Amino acid sequence: MSINEVLTRADAWFDSGEFKQILSRRIAIRSESQRDDRESEIQRYLHEEIAPAMQALGFALTEIANPQAPLRPFLLATRIENSALPTLLCYGHGDVVFGDDENWRAGLDPWQLREEGDRWYGRGSADNKGQHAVNIAALEQIFAARGGSLGFNCKFLFEMGEEIGSPGLAQICRENPQLLGADIFIASDGPRLSAEQPTLFLGSRGAVNVRLSIEARDRDYHSGNWGGLLSNPGTQLANAVASLVNQYGQLQVSALKPPALTEEVRTILGEIVLPPDATGPQIDAEWGEAGLTPVERLYGWNTLEVLSFLTGNPARPMNAIPGSATAVCQLRFVPGTDWENIAHHLTAHLGERGFHQVKVEMLRGTPATRLDPGNPLVGWALEAMQQASGKKPALLPNLGGSLPNDVFAHILNLPTLWVPHSYPACGQHAADEHLLISIAREGLQIMTRLLWELGEKGSELLASHRHYQQQKGARP
Known part of the structure; x- marks a missing residue:
């Protein structure tokens, strides 16, 4: 059978x-990993939906206990046809965010x-049930x-805790290199x-x-009674944050800036046009690193964002100098950034500017990959x-x-x-989440062709990769 015949059959099936x-059956399973009362639904998704689909393709199933979140297990489906053939690792997550039922529009x-039209509405339709359903269908x-x-x-590999930060994913991959080992990853x-x-991306920012x-008192x-006599932690912290990123959104901590964009990356990004989004905000043209395009x-630079800032009682301001102030900031970064030493770099930067009283605490982080x-x-x-x-x-x-691409790449x-099968306005993590039918259909065509060719010339492709x-x- 030719690839064109296979694609014609895939269209007819869809x-x-x-x-x-x-997809309707899978959406009906309320696999909200952020809730503590959805264990049976999470198990049902794996055992009633994923397991039968993979077993029908001759995959052997291995449930992997989650060492960090026991109620959010992993399921690995494995099909080894010949040890001499290339091995593909795929990935999907069957958990979803809160349903947020009351905020979906009427109907x-x-x-x-x-x-409705080109849309299939439902929680998980885009993130991620619909997307891995397309890939399983391509295998079928x-x-x-x-x-x-x-x-x-x-x-x-299926996980059920991606929406709570993928606890245990890195650990099971570190502890089971042979069980999860492969030659190429596509998801x-x-x-x-x-x-x-259609879009191909090669990693993610970290x-x-x-x-x-600042804990002043x-x-x-x-x-x-005390104004002008006592330091104000809110004022001090506001100035400290302003020394990290200026009024134009430009990162001021040199140790946390990335390497300069290479000509190769500039060329690739030069072909990208950010599409207008009628449902989203307008881009602030003067915001961000000078000399770079949006x-x-x-995709090629680091940004520092203030996620929250708290001092005093915002809901009920008092005529008082607050005793403390706190802010949570986030650095989004590309490969080549010394992010693991961020607490040291921020402390040094702030100290040089007289903000010795600011305590810096790294909360959590994930590496960048490309x-x-x-x-x-x-x-x-x-x-x-x-x-x-x-x-x-x-x-x-x-x-x-x-x-969590660092788990697979590093x-x-x-x-x-x-190869994503969604689009920016899909309502991911919000009310009225939906999957575009046209993208799902086209995604099935794309994945079927990709995986068909992997079966036709996979050894040759991987040989060229290794060379x-x-x-x-360098490593992958």
Whole structure:
């Protein structure tokens, strides 16, 4: 059977309504990982939806206990056809954020798929049930077309705690390198650049949160009696934060700035146009790093954001000098940033400017990742995506947001390719979340072609990848 015949059959299967039925069942399972009373639903998603689908493709199932969140287990589906064949690792998460039922518009229920025009509404439709459902469907199409074979080995890891920060994911990958080992990683999460343009991204920016605090005294004091005599932690902390990022949103801590953009990355980002979003805010053209385009600021640079700032009682301001102030800031960063020493760098920067009283505490962080855009696997994926869709795909060196990609890129040491099946206005993490039917259909075409070609020439592709790595002297 030719690839065109396989793609025609995939379209017919999708148009038959079968995919919609599958997605409808999965959305109906209330797998909210942020709630403590959804254990049975989380188990039901794995055992009633994922397990039968993977077993029908001849995958063996291994449930992996979560060492950090016992009620959020992992499920690994494994199909080894021949040890000489390449092994693909896929990934998806079946947990969702809070349903937020009361805030969906009239006529919509987060746990009941509803079709309106090109939209399928439902919690998890875009993040991430709909996306990994597309990828499982692509495996099913290939399995049927090849008469019960994929043409490559495959492992599919499902987690149920991504929306609470993927606790345990790094640990199980670190402790099970053989069980989870593979040659290449392909998965789907996050949005495309736009609804119309298929997108490939190669990693994600990292994120690290820090708390800045000043504890001047253990109580507040009347501003009329003590104003001008006692230091004001709120005023001091406001000035301290202003020394980190200026009035134009430009990062002022030199030790936390990234390396200069390479010409290769500049060229790639030069082809990206941020599409207008009628539902989103207008971009502030004068905000952010000087000399960079908005695209370069989003995908190629570091930004420091103030997430919260608290001093006194905002709900009921008193005529008093507050005794303390605290702020939580977040650095989004690209590879090459010394983020793990952020507390040291901020403390040194603030101390040099007289803010010795500010305590800096690193809260949590995840590394930045980026597969080398020159890797031949990137060119292969882009070509296959264009052939499947008839459109030139967008290439992003990394996502602007964050994903647990460091687990796959750094711990399992895999080249990572992400092919999202959503778009920026999908309502992810908000009311009225939806999946565009047109993107799901096109996504099935793209993934079917990608995985078909992996079965046709996977060994050759991975040989070119290894040769490239040897020439560059770098890891994936």
